[in-house]
Amino acid sequence: MTRQQVLDLYFMDARCKLIDLAAFLDRVERSSGTDDFRLGAFQEALKELEKPGKNRAERVLLAFSDPTSEPIAAATTKAACGANPVKA
Numbered sequence: 001m002t003r004q005q006v007l008d009l010y011f012m013d014a015r016c017k018l019i020d021l022a023a024f025l026d027r028v029e030r031s032s033g034t035d036d037f038r039l040g041a042f043q044e045a046l047k048e049l050e051k052p053g054k055n056r057a058e059r060v061l062l063a064f065s066d067p068t069s070e071p072i073a074a075a076t077t078k079a080a081c082g083a084n085p086v087k088a
Contacts, residue, residue: 041083 001009028039045063048056066084 038083
């Protein structure tokens with residue numbers, strides 16, 4: 001596809017998602033309490049969007065991922081939380 005075709009096809013969807021992200025960050029900022037590791041991972045992932053080069057989606061995914069290669073003996077939570085609580 002040409003750049004124009006990609007923009008024509010995907011721009012409005014990406015625009016909508018960006019507005020959703022802005023609304024999420026506004027809600028977090030207005031709320032009481034303290035941040036946890038998920039917000040830090042989210043902010044690190046956002047930085048990847050501004051970096052030049054290809055593979056932004058991969059870099060964003062890696063910002064949320066556990067970098068270790070050894071499996072843990074037992075799960076410590078009941079469900080996935082979407083971000084790695086401990087950065088290596």
